[in-house]
Amino acid sequence: MKQDMCSQLKSTSIARVPQDDLGRELTVVIRIAADGRVYFHDIPIDMLLVAQAIAPNDAQLALRVQAAAAYRSITQ
């Protein structure tokens, strides 16, 4: 299931710069703390997989990936 959702998100080309699903450029700030915590400020659809690669067991993030996959299935 998780694999399917990832495939669905990956099916579109990854933008050169982060964009939202309307193709609008968006500056995403990623901060890595000294203790290893990673902070994303703004998560457009293209960045979800990046975040998930960093935190594959994050339940909240999984819900976001799920929402994104559902959204992509409607819009494509």
Added chain:
Amino acid sequence: MIAHSTAKSVSGLHKFVAADLHTLRSRARRVRESLSSCRLCERMCNVDRLADAPAPCGLGAETHVFKRHISFAEEAEFLPSYMLYFAGCNFRCAFCVQAPNCFDPSRGPRADVQALARELQELVDRGVKTINLLGGEPSLHLHTILEIAATHSELYKDVRIQALPILLNSNFYMTPQVIDDLEGVAKYYLADFKFGSDACAKGIAGGHITQYVSVVTRNLSHAWAQCQRTGARLLVRHLVMPGHVDCCTKPVRAWMAENLPEVELHLMDSYVPAYRAARTNAKGVGELHRLLAAKEILAAHAPTESSYVPVTVQGGPQRVKPARGER
């Protein structure tokens, strides 16, 4: 005692009742006229925004949108969420992640109500679940919000289209009339309960912020009463700040548990220093220049006397729920 899961469904028991076109037009007109002596926020400055006499917040009558995008960073139930950032704010939070852009009332293109009403419906047709109005402070643009809602209602009156799923993402430092005027317009209230003391509000959000706690708690109760009547939904967020667990987080949690136990409180432990708090030579920001320490995160989520027990999930907004059988 009401179980959280049961109580949480209270606002969801009623289908959201949208305001009709006549009501929306009438409110929009009245609110726009009222900008001649603005009392939208608790500062009640009475400045004539229609004459472009800048209010302390810097706003005239125009609304500008300085940023917009589809986000997947909000609470999962709201996703995808279309974020519409209205320029201008009545707070000057030292750690604001949107500053300084959000403080400039003319930043970004001017909002075109007709175009926005159409655009927002198109987004909903594409699967966007919520129209997330934030800023800056969106309630300072109440006239524009009502005009968008009225125009949307007028444009789509002949087709069976529901009201826009508007989410007001606000600091909740408005006058109660603003909440009244959003009845049947805001389907969701996402309220930031930032500070647990007036002193912290003044020190961090600006010396002009008076009676912060009583204003915000009054408004939360007022919005919750509306939600119970109309089927709208209220969620409260609190961003845990370094050095402010005892003075802010604990009082916020205690007040919520005591007064609005049915309302979800999301404790966010993802604080990052931004704006003034991020400057290496920052003065007057206390400990806001640093990230949260692990012990602060634990303390913020620790069980309290009010029996709230956190469900800890790494990386996103934290949902706080009471323990089973309690409350």
